Amino acid sequence: MVVKVVEDREAVITELCALIESSANSSIASKGSFNVGVSGGSLVTFLVSGLPKIHSDFSKWKIFFCDERLVPVDDPESTFGVYKTKLVDTGAVNLSADQFVTVKQGVSALEAAKAYENQIKDLVPANPLLPQFDLLLLGMGPDGHTCSLFPGHELLNETSAWVAPITDSPKPPPSRITLTFPVINNAKACVFAVSGKEKAEMIQRIHVLKENLPAARVQPTAGEVYWIVDKEAGALLN
């Protein structure tokens, strides 16, 4: 695990996007494609600000969702909706909407999760039996959740589904789908980008007190997990 404390939110964005650039370009050089999973929440604003500054062949990118809220795309809570509006429609980066592997609309959470799992099966090479993303970009909520994996929730123990439905998310909206730990921990690399003093206590609980919170369970078996935190979020690390 690599924990890097940087000056401020801007520096988090710079570090995060340098890591993305390097991962994307080495994936494209070695196999001609880059399969990346994105999260919602604060990560969207980091990427909207940082991605336009990196150099990569964006046509080789395929973008998946580490989790998605089951709301219409034009709802402000839709993670795809926000990326589409702020990153694609603005032309900020050379990505088209169809490079995002979106979640089926207008069906139950269970059906949406199953359909997304099948899309992943078709598009992401398995290594050896589970899909292996090149990079997963993760956020951590102030309660220690990541993706839509919340403290104390039964989904933390999911071992067979790659993508799971959740209809009782403690953070609204309640209905979502999420990658599960077997898939997350099979990624080549995962990165958390965390900024702000409201995250400081949780960073301490995970990295100093070693509490087994959802974000702490991100430990890729054959890859690296990076934590990029700013000084406010990392204030209680020592």
Ligand SMILES: O=C1O[C@H](COP(=O)(O)O)[C@@H](O)[C@H](O)[C@H]1O
């Ligand atoms: O609900 C969600 O929250 C987490 C954390 O969001 P943040 O705004 O505290 O960074 C996010 O990573 C996840 O994708 C999202 O659905």
